[in-house]
Amino acid sequence: MKYILQLALKNILRSKRRTVLTFMMLTFGVTVYMIMSSLYAGLDEVSFDNLVQFETGHVKMRHVNFDEDRPFSTDNLMTQKREIYEKIKAHPFVRGVTGRINLLAEMDNGIDSMPVVIVGYNRQTDKEVFELAKFISKGQMEKDGAVIGVDLAKDMGLEIGDVANLTFRDINGMYTALDIPITGLLYSGDPMANKMKVFMDIDIIQKSMDTGAISEIAVKTDNMYKANKYAEILQKEIPDAEVNSWKTLSYEFANVVSTKKKAGNFILLVILIIAMVGIVNTILISIYEKRREIGTLKAMGMLDKEVRNLFIAEGFIIGFTGSLFGLLFGTIANLYFIYHGLDFTAMMDQMGNMGASMVGVMKSVWVIKDYFVVTFLATAASIFASYYPAKKVMDMQPVDCLRTVQ
Amino acid sequence: MLLEVKNLNKTYHTGQVEFKALRDVSLSVQKGEFTAFAGPSGSGKTTLLNCIGCLDRGESGSILLDGVDLMAKKPVELAHFRKENYGFIFQTYNLFPVLTVAENIEMPLKLLQKETPEQIHEKVMEMLAKVGLSGYENRRPLELSGGQQQRVAVARALIKKPKLVLADEPTANLDSKTGEAVVELMKELNVNEGVTFLFSTHDAMVMKRASKLYEIHDGQIKPGRKKV
8 A cells, every 4th residue: 555655646746737736726725714614713703702791691591481572571570689699609600690681762862762772780790791891982881871882872863971861661661761871882793782772770770660670690600611501500590580501592693603604514515526526637637648557557467456546546645635735724824814813894884794793803713623624524535536537447458558559 | 388378369349340360379488488479560469468468368268377277367366467477578668757767677576565675675776787777776767768768677577587578579669779789688588597588579680589489470370480
């Protein structure tokens, strides 16, 4: 086998130009795939991080009869009990706990009004779980003020320092109104939040609603990737709440991610098919050119299957080295995308966020699995592609090959 | 008796046309002989050599090499048999251009997988000396003259000490002087090493050097033209 590989390597180097072209096709394809895969993975990672830091926390608890169809109904509110917080905090994996209240309201600027979602947050504990400050593009969070989405501010013609009027129903169904100054603008990866959300101190909301209840308890743990397991533990202890991990809560976004992965796999498939066609072509020409040499090898006693393996080995070498170079170039390109990143802000302002929950500069991440998967697939595809033309060699009679005029 | 061919027949079919390339060919070769087939183009010399060398199959008759019936063997068995027992020298040398002279010569031994790289190297250097190409081991075939390339082919055919060396018009692509030198080399190896050669030619000079000559015409050995 070693001798066959040596011969195959020498054969490949004989037709350098053709080999380089096939090789480059594979290398280019693998490079592009590596860059795209890392970009997608980076996009997903940032998106999930943002989702967790802005909206879901690692684990979220809601009323046991939480109605998904009417998420802002007062029926979904649950009583804040000190013992629940203590139970949660007693777990060593818990890093922070906070409560939030969500309700529908109407925002009025004196001329127009728009429906908004008010999120009441606890100024002391919210930062233990969420990183709201990270998403404030202008101004800041203040006790007696509101932070509103940038698109909402734009639509309502509001700026920092302006006062907005908010109208909503209290716990008894009575309308209540608040005049609240805008102290900050929010720019998150979630376009709905940018367009509809108003963040305010939970004390002001609870007082206006005449209740001490909350919509949800959010928990930060020591490891977001163990959130499912932690959610199960908490659920057992607090049966009168619906406990979900961020993974469950972001299933819609996870579906988008899954679709993107499928698209990435399709690109890899197309690349492999193109490379396979190139390899079939290269090996076929190689066989045609070497008919007399094939005859000589057979005359010297090389078995049909050994001659076949010689050409399969050519495909293997092209596929393996092509994918290795692709990985090398992909890695070099990824160094830029991972450490420098791409600024998508301008594009997202024009086109939206393309299903991602991200802000500003996006950075790729290393996807170690790709190194093994791509090498294996590209090599296997190359061997597969060279098998058909190489098999033809087995049917060639040595005497016919030796008669070839070249 | 090293080789015995009895009543060998071979017909080529091209569409509806049949061409009888060999008709009841019978011949024998003793160990250590320097035997030539002579005849015009299309007379069946190459076909006969191909059948004897297990590169082609006859339809009827028998070919015995050292008592082994080659007509009864399967293709895979024939490949193994060729690897063990035959050396081939071709009209167009058929060297591998990507390999060096030494790599070309060592190939039959590498395929046999019976000797260590050191042993193979030693044999190659010895063979290069015998064919007068010492110092050329790292050259590529295309860097050599036609005569030198044929010497490499001779060395490649002899490196594994085959029972029979088959040479199909080994001098046809060489000028007369170079051709003579190559035949002289083959003759030397035949005399000094006891190698059995069987070759085809239509070169009068080569015929003169043969210890036995068969004349072939229209696929038949001419009666009464066998000389020892």
